[in-house]
Amino acid sequence: MEVTRKNFKDCLSAVYSAIDEADFLAIDGEFSGISDGPNVSALTNGMDTPEERYAKLKKHSMDFLLFQFGLCTFKYDTEASKYIIKCFNFYIFPKPFNRASPDIKFICQSSSIDFLASQGFDFNKVFRHGIPYLNQEEEGRVREQAEERRNQQANGAATPSYISPSSKGPAHVPEEHKDFISRVMYVPLMIIFIDVLKGVGVSRLETFQRKLIYQTLNWKYPKGLHVETIETEKKERYIQISKVDDDERKRREQQKLEKEQEELNDAVGFSRVIHAISKSGKLVVGHNMLLDVMHTIHQFYCPLPQDLQDFKEVSMCVFPRLLDTKLMSSTQPFKDLIPITSLAELERRLKLAPFKSPKVETAEGFPRYDTAQEQLHEAGYDAYITGLCFISMANYLGSFLTPPKAHISPRSKLMEPFFNKLFLMRIIDIPYLNMTGPDLRPKRDHVLYVTFPKEWKTSDLYQLFSAFGNIQVSWIDDTSAFVSLSQTDQVQIAMNTSRYAESYRIQTYAEYMKGRRQNKDVNSQPDQSWGEEGWVKSPTTAGTTGYGYKGYRPGAPMGPVLYNYTLAATLGKRSISPNQADQGAGEAQATDGWNQSSHPDGMGNKKLKTDGVPPFLYST
């Protein structure tokens, strides 16, 4: 269902009840851009720490506008063994509520806009009929302002700037307006003033003239006149003056108050939908959803906190239970079956064996999406197929049970390992952001930080390190990159050979991070040392923070999911030689895979692989 400013109020109760009855929700956002940084590779370096990545996304992505929000609700009908779905496609635009309300500026990235345009995105619908919104701080401020205005009016005080300091009657009327104002003064009391204005030959009034009229009439007729500025669709402003008695005046003021309250609720607008999702505590599914979560909080709740830990806490308040289908599909047992995890490819793959397309039915009165006629990059459609993907994968897990089950509820324990872990795009050795605990901390002692002249290309780095076997390059900028060696014991040799080099410089990752922390650059985290193991074990406190999701035993073990990636990422502005993939293809095969633990109770606290080679992430 398409929802704009025009039908938002009429749809709201349908949205609320859809959320209320749902077993889970799927969401997706479309943005006016992705990164305002110099280039995307700078935004997503393969060696980012979670803190760095969060800081970069916050800095370079939050000035874009989330202008389409897809919400698809899935309710399981046990008798019919199928899901009943309701999809909403919201158009969103921060139309200023009044002259005092925030005038949001947002960035558009040409490539993103061009891409959406090529997919038939309707910008007119966004900008003409988008649903407004206020975050909680703005809402508070606007409500305060309205209150203040009312109090002032109740005390008979006009806006201070309208008070003449001399307090001698109305403000001085400049010479050339005197004739105009005298006509206003001596026109007998009238019902609609517009005609008079037309008579005076001034159909559109300047601010200053409006002010003069207000003052003159309030002074001349302190009671018995109701003066109101009316703004037309075309933003032309008229003054409407009516003759009223005291009772009528009060009635009108009451009316005005009610109207104001309603307008205020209208201004909060789309944020009310997010509040409802949040309050429901339902599982919220998204595909590669970190940016969706960040934008949603940023636009509809509060400015994002500086610190990653604070962001996680805010996120868990707003969305107590998240599941990222990109992360799920790149995790065993799905990883081996699903080579490409982009949403469109995932959806296609999950239609084929061993997966089964879920049985779904669109609720009555809701328009149907057809997956054969793809409408990718419409947020409502993307949310819809994200939900389908989730169901297919969830049900596949049921085939490992004894006896196998065809339907797996989103509340099943089988889902637990996937909860509250958001996919991290293009980080080589940290697959996800752990929203309910500390993040994985891969050992990076095989990684070198290299600086070099800006003419250098990837091939120069390959040449430089040709003696050290396969390497992996993660570009930082034109003159620096991380180079991962395949064997840690080569690091010292590489360092030694570089000692007298003039054109380039090598630091170990540890040295580099120390320097950064000393410079108090990007990363404002306290000094933390790297674990002795290849992976720092994710503490079992994850899952015990007690967010009160129904049907869950708090404290159930939710240890980290094991990751074994078999293909190296292709990263950065300059593509990496496929040679890097050698090791990934050969050595890092899953030996400790998910499917060995098909029984729910066996899933927690897997021991992590700690051999020297970091798992690689296939990052498309």
Next chain:
Amino acid sequence: MEVTRKNFKDCLSAVYSAIDEADFLAIDGEFSGISDGPNVSALTNGMDTPEERYAKLKKHSMDFLLFQFGLCTFKYDTEASKYIIKCFNFYIFPKPFNRASPDIKFICQSSSIDFLASQGFDFNKVFRHGIPYLNQEEEGRVREQAEERRNQQANGAATPSYISPSSKGPAHVPEEHKDFISRVMYVPLMIIFIDVLKGVGVSRLETFQRKLIYQTLNWKYPKGLHVETIETEKKERYIQISKVDDDERKRREQQKLEKEQEELNDAVGFSRVIHAISKSGKLVVGHNMLLDVMHTIHQFYCPLPQDLQDFKEVSMCVFPRLLDTKLMSSTQPFKDLIPITSLAELERRLKLAPFKSPKVETAEGFPRYDTAQEQLHEAGYDAYITGLCFISMANYLGSFLTPPKAHISPRSKLMEPFFNKLFLMRIIDIPYLNMTGPDLRPKRDHVLYVTFPKEWKTSDLYQLFSAFGNIQVSWIDDTSAFVSLSQTDQVQIAMNTSRYAESYRIQTYAEYMKGRRQNKDVNSQPDQSWGEEGWVKSPTTAGTTGYGYKGYRPGAPMGPVLYNYTLAATLGKRSISPNQADQGAGEAQATDGWNQSSHPDGMGNKKLKTDGVPPFLYST
């Protein structure tokens, strides 16, 4: 005529000939926003110097997008005594030309977007079909890149990053792609590869797979195969492989080269129209056109220079002759006849006596605008009525001649005083930016710089200065403002009384400016002292810089136009008490008006009014 990417190339020759034959051109731009600063009053302080204003506009306005450009050409038909007009309404969008070309980010301001939306602006047309453009630097870079690519290909070198460092055949094929690639290898030579890909079950290829195919095929079939990536409308990329002999291969490469050249010209796109306007040297008329000029140069020529003087020089290269109808209409003899100078009001006023609506006819094949059905804020329409306003005002000047003339050519000497002076919005005492010489330098020794607690409102300032007669307040920010006293001799008294004040602080304007210059803040101009007179006389070098406009005697006197404003401005976030208008209404009546010098030769070098009261600018 509506021009988008779809019909741009077909229209271009019509645009060129319209410019060529025109007597003058009128332009207008629509932007995605006005100011990204905290508020507009900070952007346009009534006491800005021209340098400050330019710096602010450059800093806070250039990140918006000029996305609609109106051009209306006016050609006088002497026999029929009327203008033949051709209007073009261009939709403009920086669609990225290729992956290497700049990915422009631009800001949208909600209030501006909302306003345009309410006027029926078609955003889909902009974003889907906008004409691309490159500024001169970008054009140079893109042409260089293309050249480089061609040279590399000619030398048989692929992109360096694609070269495997080991140089042993094609890059390593990761395990899970081996099957896929082996199919590619052993498929017999084929004409169209897409079918095969479909056969393999991969209709859309990942970047990495594409790279593998390229490498594999180039290695296996060094000659005899033409491999090309094809991108569909939906941004899906296919590889097309054809079997070719040597001649065919060369022919195709030649074809590809030509296509590349054409694509490059397409990428320069709308900038070609601006180049044509520039080369024509024709008079370009606009309404309140400073931002239009700045955006045009910024988007289609080069980043704006830091320094105002450099900006003036660049502007005069791009547009050798400018005329601003807002400035013209707020100058005598029009000022007294035209109370409101917004474009819509101006157009309405100029339909009435003593003005005459100009006789115009739309050229054949061009759609007609109807001024009765306003289409305000469509750039083409705004350019059209700007041209009409200019003609009406120009012809009105003819009535002062002996004998009176009904038609005044845009090349007439009567126009000279209005050339190359751009209206300065809301500066109290500097009506225009003088593009061909130093700016007016009003004496500001009656102005005080006041800092105070952020709770203060305009009324507090009125109260504070109540002993000093009428004042005028120009807000700078929450805690500071300029306060203009009506009499300079009161300044010292005000300073003395403030000596022991704790809550506020007063500086003279001169002290304030000195402090700013020492802080090397915004204004990077060399130290300049204020003239002894109220106005520093604009040197007669204005008009002698020899920009070679046809029909002009260089060196003809073009002294400053006299300004006498009778109404105070209403400025800033907090409205000013109308009391300020006292003096404007009473004292500053025109006594030395334009209409005393109806003979062209009498127009130059008017003596400027130098009595204590600065002229006020009616700034709507």
